[in-house]
Amino acid sequence: MNSGEFAFISWLRDRTPGGPRVLLGPGDDTAVLAPASRPTLATVDMLMDGTDFILSEVGGRAAGRKAMNVNLSDIAAMAGVPTAAVVSVSLPKAGGRDLAEQLHHGLRDAADLFGVPIVGGDTNTWNHPLAISVTMLGEATERGPVPRSGAKPGDWLLVTGALGGSLLGKHLAFTPRIREALEIHEAAPIRAMIDISDGLAADLQHILDESRCGARLTAGAIPIAPAAEERSRTSGKSPLRHALEDGEDFELILAVDPIDGPRLLTKFPYLVKIGECVEAGLWLDDAPLAPAGWVHAMEAKA
Amino acid sequence: MNSGEFAFISWLRDRTPGGPRVLLGPGDDTAVLAPASRPTLATVDMLMDGTDFILSEVGGRAAGRKAMNVNLSDIAAMAGVPTAAVVSVSLPKAGGRDLAEQLHHGLRDAADLFGVPIVGGDTNTWNHPLAISVTMLGEATERGPVPRSGAKPGDWLLVTGALGGSLLGKHLAFTPRIREALEIHEAAPIRAMIDISDGLAADLQHILDESRCGARLTAGAIPIAPAAEERSRTSGKSPLRHALEDGEDFELILAVDPIDGPRLLTKFPYLVKIGECVEAGLWLDDAPLAPAGWVHAMEAKA
Numbered sequence: 001m002n003s004g005e006f007a008f009i010s011w012l013r014d015r016t017p018g019g020p021r022v023l024l025g026p027g028d029d030t031a032v033l034a035p036a037s038r039p040t041l042a043t044v045d046m047l048m049d050g051t052d053f054i055l056s057e058v059g060g061r062a063a064g065r066k067a068m069n070v071n072l073s074d075i076a077a078m079a080g081v082p083t084a085a086v087v088s089v090s091l092p093k094a095g096g097r098d099l100a101e102q103l104h105h106g107l108r109d110a111a112d113l114f115g116v117p118i119v120g121g122d123t124n125t126w127n128h129p130l131a132i133s134v135t136m137l138g139e140a141t142e143r144g145p146v147p148r149s150g151a152k153p154g155d156w157l158l159v160t161g162a163l164g165g166s167l168l169g170k171h172l173a174f175t176p177r178i179r180e181a182l183e184i185h186e187a188a189p190i191r192a193m194i195d196i197s198d199g200l201a202a203d204l205q206h207i208l209d210e211s212r213c214g215a216r217l218t219a220g221a222i223p224i225a226p227a228a229e230e231r232s233r234t235s236g237k238s239p240l241r242h243a244l245e246d247g248e249d250f251e252l253i254l255a256v257d258p259i260d261g262p263r264l265l266t267k268f269p270y271l272v273k274i275g276e277c278v279e280a281g282l283w284l285d286d287a288p289l290a291p292a293g294w295v296h297a298m299e300a301k302a
Numbered sequence: 303m304n305s306g307e308f309a310f311i312s313w314l315r316d317r318t319p320g321g322p323r324v325l326l327g328p329g330d331d332t333a334v335l336a337p338a339s340r341p342t343l344a345t346v347d348m349l350m351d352g353t354d355f356i357l358s359e360v361g362g363r364a365a366g367r368k369a370m371n372v373n374l375s376d377i378a379a380m381a382g383v384p385t386a387a388v389v390s391v392s393l394p395k396a397g398g399r400d401l402a403e404q405l406h407h408g409l410r411d412a413a414d415l416f417g418v419p420i421v422g423g424d425t426n427t428w429n430h431p432l433a434i435s436v437t438m439l440g441e442a443t444e445r446g447p448v449p450r451s452g453a454k455p456g457d458w459l460l461v462t463g464a465l466g467g468s469l470l471g472k473h474l475a476f477t478p479r480i481r482e483a484l485e486i487h488e489a490a491p492i493r494a495m496i497d498i499s500d501g502l503a504a505d506l507q508h509i510l511d512e513s514r515c516g517a518r519l520t521a522g523a524i525p526i527a528p529a530a531e532e533r534s535r536t537s538g539k540s541p542l543r544h545a546l547e548d549g550e551d552f553e554l555i556l557a558v559d560p561i562d563g564p565r566l567l568t569k570f571p572y573l574v575k576i577g578e579c580v581e582a583g584l585w586l587d588d589a590p591l592a593p594a595g596w597v598h599a600m601e602a603k604a
Contacts (some may be wrong), residue, residue: 023341023447024447024449027512028380028449028450028451028512029345029376029377029379029380029450029495029496029497030343030344030345030376030377030379030380030382030438030440030447031343031344031345032341032342032343032380032442032447032449033341033342033343033344034341034342035337035338035339035340035341035342036337036338036342037337038337039325039334039335039336039337040334040335040336040337040338040342040439041332041333041334041335042332042333042335042386042388042421042422042437042439043331043332043333043388043422044388044389044390044422044423044424044435044437045390045424046390046391046392046424046426046433046435048392048426048428048430050428050429051426051428074331074332075331075332077331077332078330078331078332078334080332084344086344086345086346086437087346088346088347088348088435088437089348090348090350090433119344120344120345120346121346122346122347122348122435124348124350124353126350126352126353126431128350128430128431129428129430131348131392131433133346133348133390133424133435133437135344135346135388135390135435135437136332137342137344137439138332140334145325145326145332145334147326147330147334148330148331149330193331194331195331210329210330
C-alpha cells in the first residue's frame with residue numbers, strides 16, 4: 001500500500017454511501033456487515049483488459065460497469081438479492097489514478113441500480129494491463145437460492161430475453177436480471193437457473209449436467225436479438241446459431257414446473273419458452289446438439 | 303470460461319471439503335453459506351507476480367499460501383473467525399494449468415490451518431503475469447469486531463511478535479495471528495487493532511488517525527526479529543529501523559485498557575508492550591516520528 005493508494009481509499013470513502021447492512025465500510029482491515037437471517041450468496045469474477053473488454057476502446061467506466069454487472073448477474077442466477085461488493089484491481093501504472101476513478105464510476109453505475117454498497121477494496125498498480133476482480137455477496141429470498149441442479153424432465157425452459165450478437169455492444173451494457181429473477185421466483189418456484197455467459201447451448205448444458213436430465217429446444221421459438229441478425233450478415237453463421245452460441249448475453253435460462261409455465265408467460269411478457277426438459281440428451285427440434293460437437297451439428301445443418 | 307477452466311473447476315470440486323456453513327460449494331453461479339448470527343467480515347487482497355512475490359523464484363505454492371494468508375491476517379486484525387474464501391486468478395497462458403494446481407495447494411495449505419473452505423473461484427488465462435485475488439469472509443465473535451478506531455490515551459500498545467526483515471522469508475511463510483487475536487479478545491476486549499503490512503510505524507499511524515489520539519513507543523522495548531539484524535548488516539539501516547519500517551510482518555498491533563495490560567502480558571507470553579497511547583503525535587521515546595517524515599527523523603538520529 002502506498003500513499004497513492006491511501007489517497008484513493010480516502011476518495012473512495014467519501015463516495016461510499018452506507019446502507020442498513022453496512023456496520024463498517026472501506027478503510028479498516030475488513031468491512032463489517034450486519035448478520036442476515038437468510039443464506040449468504042458469494043461469487044467472484046475477474047475481468048482483464050484484452051479479454052473481457054478492450055480498455056483503450058471502451059474506457060474505464062464501461063469496464064467497471066461490466067465487472068460489477070457480471071457478478072450481479074450471478075446473484076440473479078440464484079434468484080438472490082445482492083447486498084455488498086468488494087473490489088480488487090491491478091491498474092497499469094500510467095494513468096492508474098484516473099483509470100481508478102473511471103472504474104469506480106462504472107462500478108457504482110451498476111451497483112447503485114440495485115442499491116449495492118462497495119464495502120471494501122484493494123488497489124494496486126503494475127506495469128501490465130488492468131485486471132479487476134469483483135466479489136459480490138447476496139442473500140437468498142424466502143424461497144431459497146436457485147441452483148443449477150433442480151430441473152426435471154417435463155419442466156418448461158424459459159429465457160428472459162433475446163439472444164445473440166452481444167459482442168456488438170450488449171456485453172458492455174446489459175442490465176443484470178436481478179429484478180426479473182426475484183419477481184419470477186416469487187410468482188412460482190424456479191427449479192433451476194443459470195445466466196448466459198458462455199452461450200445458450202453451453203450454459204443450458206450446465207443445468208442438464210447438474211440436474212441429470214436432457215432438453216429439447218424448439219428452434220423456431222428461440223428469441224433472436226437484432227444484433228444476432230446483424231452479426232450474421234458478415235459472420236457466415238445463421239442468426240439462430242449466434243443465438244445458440246454467442247456468450248455474454250447475461251439473460252437467464254430457467255426451468256419451471258409445467259403447471260406454472262403458462263401463468264408465468266402471461267404474467268411476465270419478457271419470458272419466452274424455448275423448450276422443455278427431457279430424460280436425456282440436448283436436442284434442437286429432432287437433431288442432437290452434442291455437448292462438445294453441437295457446433296459441428298449446426299454446421300452440418302447449415 | 304473455456305474447457306480448460308471447466309476441467310480445473312471439476313478438479314477443484316473434488317478437492318473442496320464441505321463444512322457446516324457451506325450449503326453449496328464451487329460449481330454453481332454462486333456459493334451458498336448458512337446464515338450467521340454474528341456480523342459478517344469481508345476483505346479482499348490482490349497479489350501480483352513481481353510485486354508481492356517473484357513467482358519464478360518462489361513457485362505457485364508459496365504464492366498461493368501468501369495470497370490466502372494476507373487475507374486471513376485481515377480477519378485476525380478484526381479478531382474474527384474466518385469462514386469462507388473465494389479466489390480469482392489471471393494465469394499466464396504458458397503453464398497455467400500446472401500453476402493453478404500449485405496455487406491451489408498453497409491456498410489450501412493456508413486455509414486448511416483454520417478450517418476455511420474455498421467456496422468459489424474464477425480462473426482465467428492471459429499473456430501477462432499472474433494476478434491472484436482472494437476474498438475472505440469471516441464472523442465477528444461475541445465481543446464484536448475490533449476496528450482501528452477504539453484506542454484511547456493511556457491504552458497500552460502491544461504487538462504479537464518480533465518485527466523487521468520479513469523480506470528475507472517471513473512474508474512468504476508467516477502464520478496469520480487468528481488464534482492469538484481470538485484468545486486475547488476473549489481474555490480482555492481489544493480496543494483497536496491492525497495487522498502490520500506496511501510497517502509498524504505506518505500501520506500504527508492508521509490506528510492513531512482513526513482513534514484520534516497519539517502514541518509514544520519505547521525504542522528499547524520494540525521486539526526486533528533476527529531477520530532485521532541480518533538485513534541491517536547490509537542495508538545501512540539499524541535493526542530498530544527495520545523493525546519500525548519494514549512491511550509484511552503480519553504481526554498484530556493492539557491497544558488495550560491499561561487495567562488489562564499486565565494480565566494479558568502474563569497470560570500470553572508472546573505479547574510485547576511497545577508503548578502507550580497519548581493525546582497526540584507519534585513519538586519514539588522523546589523524539590517525534592512525524593507521519594510522513596518519520597523516516598527522515600530516524601535518519602537524523604542514526
